[in-house]
Amino acid sequence: DGGITQSPKYLFRKEGQNVTLSCEQNLNHDAMYWYRQDPGQGLRLIYYSQIVNDFQKGDIAEGYSVSREKKESFPLTVTSAQKNPTAFYLCASREAGAMDADTQYFGPGTRLTVL
Amino acid sequence: DAKTTQPNSMESNEEEPVHLPCNHSTISGTDYIHWYRQLPSQGPEYVIHGLTSNVNNRMASLAIAEDRKSSTLILHRATLRDAAVYYCITQGGSEKLVFGKGTKLTVNP
Numbered sequence: 174d175g176g177i178t179q180s181p182k183y184l185f186r187k188e189g190q191n192v193t194l195s196c197e198q199n200l201n202h203d204a205m206y207w208y209r210q211d212p213g214q215g216l217r218l219i220y221y222s223q224i225v226n227d228f229q230k231g232d233i234a235e236g237y238s239v240s241r242e243k244k245e246s247f248p249l250t251v252t253s254a255q256k257n258p259t260a261f262y263l264c265a266s267r268e269a270g271a272m273d274a275d276t277q278y279f280g281p282g283t284r285l286t287v288l
Numbered sequence: 289d290a291k292t293t294q295p296n297s298m299e300s301n302e303e304e305p306v307h308l309p310c311n312h313s314t315i316s317g318t319d320y321i322h323w324y325r326q327l328p329s330q331g332p333e334y335v336i337h338g339l340t341s342n343v344n345n346r347m348a349s350l351a352i353a354e355d356r357k358s359s360t361l362i363l364h365r366a367t368l369r370d371a372a373v374y375y376c377i378t379q380g381g382s383e384k385l386v387f388g389k390g391t392k393l394t395v396n397p
Contacts, residue, residue, distance in 0.1 A: 177331075208387075215375065215387035216332070231384070263331050276322070277385060279331030 310376030
């Protein structure tokens with residue numbers, strides 16, 4: 174089955190530690206995205222990538238970093254500079270150029286708790 | 289900021305139709321109207337999208353006002369599995385989907 178996987182589903186870290194969240198897709202999509210969601214809120218865009226080896230900052234990129242070395246993978250690192258990292262993190266992908274090009278497909282999310 | 293306005297919450301009874309409204313008075317002529325829904329502790333799921341004409345798919349129908357300043361997502365027969373937060377989003381050429389707080393739909397048995 175094609176889809177987006179995020180691992181782990183739950184992640185606990187101590188304050189001051191960097192942590193990397195995994196996102197893999199086998200949909201052959203060009204564009205990938207990372208969002209953050211806080212309780213009772215909508216999604217906010219952290220970073221996005223339209224093509225391998227290229228990515229752009231979203232609305233709340235401070236304290237986060239990404240890489241896009243492979244088409245199917247877009248890992249997100251939450252650094253110690255992120256002041257309030259506890260949140261639900263969602264990865265998404267989109268096929269550029271398709272008729273439904275604007276449709277994004279989301280992974281199941283990773284809930285990060287910093288203790 | 290989100291460019292759409294939705295009620296914070298709505299309730300429905302199982303097996304009844306649900307009409308979820310969305311206002312997007314500043315929509316431009318080339319912006320699509322998208323609907324996603326998010327079940328608790330899951331990622332959002334695409335529901336439907338349209339530009340000018342009403343749209344139907346296996347999940348729902350989308351009714352778009354003639355002036356495109358509002359739209360309505362229609363679930364023809366609500367089930368308990370339809371309980372979710374529904375997001376209405378308008379998007380043009382930008383890469384970004386801007387998610388507001390959406391409408392939390394409660395379905396009563």
